[in-house]
Amino acid sequence: MADLRAKALEHTATARQIAEKAQAEGRNFTASEKAAYDDAMTTAKRHADALRTMRDDDDVTAQAKALAAQIADPTGSTTSGGLQGRIGLSGKSGRELGRTLAKTMVPEGKKELAPTGTVVTAASLLPEIQELGHPSNRLLEILPTFISATPTFEALVQRVRENNAAPVAEGELKPTSVLGLEKIEARLEVIAHLSEPVPHYWLADNRSLEAFVNNELIRGLYDAAEAQVLTGDGTRPNLHGILTTSGLQVQAFTDNVARSVRAAITKLETAGHEDNHVIVLRPEDWEAAETARADGSGVLEAVANVTERATRSLWGVPVVVSTALPVGTGLVMDREEVSVHWDGQVAVRWSEVGDDFERNHTRARVESRFECVVADPTGVARVATAATP
Incomplete structure (x- = not known):
């Protein structure tokens, strides 16, 4: 996480330097500055999004662990008895329990994409896209x-x-250059x-x-x-x-x-x-x-x-x-x-x-x-x- 945060801050600083330079000189971006600014901001956003995704994953994991502990023992005791018995004690049906788990697995602020009652497991895409190289056209x-x-x-x-252009005598016509x-x-x-x-x-x-x-x-x-x-x-x-x-x-x-x-x-x-x-x-x-x-x-x-x-x-x-x-x-x-x-x-x-x-x-x-x-x-x-x- 620290590495992603450092990269996001580095590219944000680059974009800010470009913007401040143009502002100090009282002009708009040049094409090269606009391209560099867009690239820096896009890269910074990508690292920031990746950082948020990792944090959300950590939050989901923590919530899932907390819910699993609650399912295993809703009273907080350490008495064994298995999952089936604990469901009966909590008064939740299998469908209601599935709905609770599904809601817990969706990070806050994201639309619940799975149908109600469906348990969603975390198999997300990697936050860092594995991209091809780019020719250095500059x-x-x-x-x-x-x-x-x-x-x-x-x-x-x-x-x-x-x-x-040539020497001209007094009174003569001067030659015309094209x-x-x-x-x-x-x-x-x-x-x-x-x-x-x-x-x-x-x-x-x-x-x-x-x-x-x-x-x-x-x-x-x-x-x-x-x-x-x-x-x-x-x-x-x-x-x-x-x-x-x-x-x-x-x-x-x-x-x-x-x-x-x-x-x-x-x-x-x-x-x-x-x-x-x-x-x-x-x-x-x-x-x-x-x-x-x-x-x-x-x-x-x-x-x-x-x-x-x-x-x-x-x-x-x-x-x-x-x-x-x-x-x-x-x-x-x-x-x-x-x-x-x-x-x-x-x-x-x-x-x-x-x-x-x-x-x-x-x-x-x-x-x-x-x-x-x-x-x-x-x-x-x-x-x-x-x-x-």
Whole structure:
């Protein structure tokens, strides 16, 4: 119990720190902060529910023991005589005794699910759900995020740039440079999904299950949003993804992943994007970059030693690992040139659909609205992480 309480307090403290930081700065949550806040609160609730379940189980056990003692000897004496004789002394029929036991086995505040007179034994689901692992998609945590007050909005993007600045003789016309600004109309698109039908009794018997389902669906929502930010083709209801934006710089594969990425950084710097870089790679490409060794010496080329793995940086630039990227593709970009817009909320609702009521099922729906804007395509380089066959 102490361990569950400590975990609940730890995640609650994390959520409070995020909220207090945003409040102190007089702003709303960013997308990454909202995701971290939701995750911390959901996890804290799950641990708290598990703690309450254990306490309720202890209360039920204590009540059952007390009732068993009362059944064995309602007068408080230690005289033997067996259960049958004691029932006669208490004046309770078998049905009345069963009803008393059934009521005792149901924790206070929970609906008595068993028919009157039925004895319910404790065979509850484990409070801690044994969940699968999650890919570490975290691009949304580092991109600038803006909350849109309306589902449609306008944005200025720069598609081309032509610098014609030059010396000018007195009285001559000055050259005109092309800034390439274009006003676009963007629209938030809905990303959503439902849970499978969940039996009502599962939710009644395990207080952690609702939080678990919510958490899984929210994670899935952000994974889908990240995939759309990277690869959406712009055809409604898809987002305008980074990789499908026209005008991106392209870096062909060189000797290995690490050197291909380095060449892409040079292209960004040449175009005037000298800092705020971020690298996005698939897990297998990050492994290849991290373990690449220089010819001849065999020394690790991209990192000083293997113990620096946790920093996830390449050529001094932070690396984000995402399974949403197409195979053989990486990205190097100026993070200030790519922004994510959303409606500022993740809606979670439980309801019955179709014949769920007749089947005693319910399910959850999670949704939000997003869009991606690439302000300057020259600030993004698409990198080939493998030689073309």
